[in-house]
Every structure is written in C-alpha cells, then in structure tokens.
Amino acid sequence: MNTHKAPNTEEFKVLLKKHDLKATRQRIAVHEAMLTIGHASADMVTEEIRKRGDAKVTVASVYNILSQLADIRIYHRRYSSNSKMYFDVNTFKHMHLYDRENNSYRDVLDEEFMDALYARLKRRKFKGYTIEDIDIQFICRPTAHKAKAITE
Ligand SMILES: [Zn+2]
Missing domain, CATH: 3.30.1490 (Dna Ligase; domain 1)
Structure with a gap:
C-alpha cells in the first residue's frame, strides 16, 4: 500500500480477514485507539480503550494484540530509549x-x-x-x- 494514511476501521477489518483473524471487539478497540494515538505502548493503548469504554482489556491482552498485528506488518514496532516497546499505526x-x-x-x-x-x-x-x-x-x-x- 503506497498511501500516507493508516488503514481506517473498515480497511483494518479487511486486513484482518486477509490474515484469517477475526475482527474481535478487542482488536477493533486496539486499532481505533492506535488511530487516535499513532505511536503507542501497550499501556497507552490500554488507557485509551478504558477511557473510551470500548472493550474490557488488560495490558497483557493489548500487548498480545499489538505484537500479533506487528508480526503480520499491520503495525511497525519502535524501540524507544525508555525500554518500552512502541507500536506505529503507520507502515508507509x-x-x-x-x-x-x-x-x-x-x-x-x-x-x-x-x-x-x-x-x-x-x-x-x-x-x-x-x-x-x-x-x-x-x-x-x-x-x-x-x-x-x-x-x-
Ligand atoms: Zn510513525
């Protein structure tokens, strides 16, 4: 994809389907939080989801979702100097x-x-x-x- 935009929720659902992943409420909530924050750690995404009241999540489950999406290149990983893993919603x-x-x-x-x-x-x-x-x-x-x- 050669655009300068992150996939919206509908496009994200299509990407999940392509990778045989279900569009669960938690995955959608993670992606919508990522669209808002852009570059975020699992803690930040969890906080955002809780703030919105979109889904019940734990930091561990959010981290697993983010890692899984990074493994299939829907997100990119970023290693920051505070030793936290950050994820990037933009992959262009x-x-x-x-x-x-x-x-x-x-x-x-x-x-x-x-x-x-x-x-x-x-x-x-x-x-x-x-x-x-x-x-x-x-x-x-x-x-x-x-x-x-x-x-x-
Ligand atoms: Zn970026």
Whole structure:
C-alpha cells in the first residue's frame, strides 16, 4: 500500500480477514485507539480503550494484540530509549522525530529523500547481509522557549 494514511476501521477489518483473524471487539478497540494515538505502548493503548469504554482489556491482552498485528506488518514496532516497546499505526515509508524527554514520536515525511535513499542503497552491498528495512529517527528534546510562547 503506497498511501500516507493508516488503514481506517473498515480497511483494518479487511486486513484482518486477509490474515484469517477475526475482527474481535478487542482488536477493533486496539486499532481505533492506535488511530487516535499513532505511536503507542501497550499501556497507552490500554488507557485509551478504558477511557473510551470500548472493550474490557488488560495490558497483557493489548500487548498480545499489538505484537500479533506487528508480526503480520499491520503495525511497525519502535524501540524507544525508555525500554518500552512502541507500536506505529503507520507502515508507509517515513522517518521519525523522537522526543527523548517525553518518549513521543512524530512522523516526518520526505518522499524525495526516502526514494533517493532507497535508490542509493540498492546499489550497495553489505556482505553477508540483506537490508530488510530502513529506520531513520531524529533524536530531539523540546525547545525551552516553547513554554514561554504560550504565556506571552
Ligand atoms: Zn510513525
């Protein structure tokens, strides 16, 4: 899929069916929470589902659903520096701005750059290895004057 959008609930149901998975209430609730949060840990998704009152879930069951969906590439995994597993609802080619103070991610889109990078990598050989994926992350911290701007 070459779009810059995560699958909506209907498209998600189709994806589940393709992988012989039932569109259970819990899986739908997980996906709808992911659509809201974007990049999230199992704790965050569980909190969001409980807030909405969509389904009865535990962190463990949410983690299992997220892992299962990542295994079949409906989500991507992200490893953050607070040693928590984060999941990304967007699986199109994109980069990330990673806020290391708040452990949050923002998508950075630059198709031209990504295409150039893939084209360049195609010409390179890494002996004994096959490149499976590219993961680019800009590590940042919030700028101090942002808080000031709000009070001015
Ligand atoms: Zn992302």
